Amino acid sequence: MELRQLRYFVAVAEEGGFGKAAESLGIVQSAVSQQIRRLEREWGVVLFERTTRRVGLSGAGERLLPEARAVLAAAEQTSRVAADVTAGDDGILRLAAVNGPGDRIDRVLGELATGAPHLQVRLHRLPVVRRLAAVRAGELDAALVRAVPRAPGLELLLLWNDPLYVALPESHPLAAEQALRLEQLACLPLRLAPGGNPPFHELVTGALHAAAGSGPVPGPPFTDLRATLAAIGTARAPSWTLFYEVRGVPSVPRVAVRPLTDLAVSTSLAVRPGPPGPVLRHLLRALHAVER
Structure with a gap:
């Protein structure tokens, strides 16, 4: 079955004859008749009752006509969607x-x-x-x-580039600064998770090498941001971490958060x-x- 056969079927039904259907389709009548016969053979039904005076739908043709119209409408809709997809709309x-x-x-x-x-x-x-x-x-x-x-x-x-923030104990002398540089933090143990975000880990360790000539001093493990900040505020030994803003800059008791001036994270x-x-x-x- 081809879509053109369905179009011919619907045209003959709507125009009431093969000649008028061929004229509306802009093709010769023999092409319409040939394709309708092929469709009837494929489906095993007679679609039209043909007499010398008129062409009318058979019972099978009357039942199949709305289905043919639905298929053609779906094909037209698919073509419209395909055109919109091609245009990106x-x-x-x-x-x-x-x-x-x-x-x-x-x-x-x-x-x-x-x-x-x-x-x-x-x-x-x-x-x-x-x-x-x-x-x-x-x-x-x-x-x-x-x-x-x-x-x-x-x-x-x-x-875009987003700023980074340092979190360290509020009691640490560096907390008195309004902003911090990596070289000021190089000797303080860093809480950094190498496994969860390798690009960020490499960014920080590379920047520390450039700023202070050595990698970070390993600190306790970084879990999630809230838990890590809580640990920084309550641990006996000072440590620090750094992060980018996701949903605002958190405020945690006994933890100072300061902007980092010499490193940003790109997206x-x-x-x-x-x-x-x-x-x-x-x-x-x-x-x-x-x-x-």
Whole structure:
């Protein structure tokens, strides 16, 4: 069965004859008759009662006519959606996001909803290594990543830089400073989780080497931010950690939080090389609109 056969079937039914149907379709009558006969043979039914005076639907034809119309309507709708997908006005954006800071991601989603209201956005939460692998494999269209300087096989489009904050005991002499530099903290044990976020770990250790000539002094393990801050405030031996803002800068008793002046963390969009497709162009416009 071909769509054109269904079109011919519906045209003959609506025009009341093969000649008029052929005229409305802009083809010869023999082509219409031939395709209707093929359709009847394929389905094993007679669609039209033919007499010398008129052509009318058979019982089978009357039953199948609404089904044929539904198939043609679905095909037309599919073509319209395909055209919208090609233009980027419809479709699915598969994006791996990052937490915070603030409402930036929410604003990006708002821009997408305004610029491409029929575009579906599917957000994924994955560890950074899996995030990048999914973009390479085509399982994701793009991924937001932090502190990633390079990603073999992918392009990294720098979006923004976010400040870093130092947390240390309120009783420590450095807490008297309004802002801190890495070299001031180099001798103090650092709570840093190397396994959970390798790019961030490498960023910090590399910056400490550059600022103080050596890597960090290992401190107690970093668990999650709240638990780590609580431990910094109550432990007998002083230590410190650093973090980027996700949902505001936390306030914890006996812990001083100070901005770090000589290091920031970058956020980039990881995509496959080459010109961006229509869906990615919508995402890039939304990201740029949020950063204006």
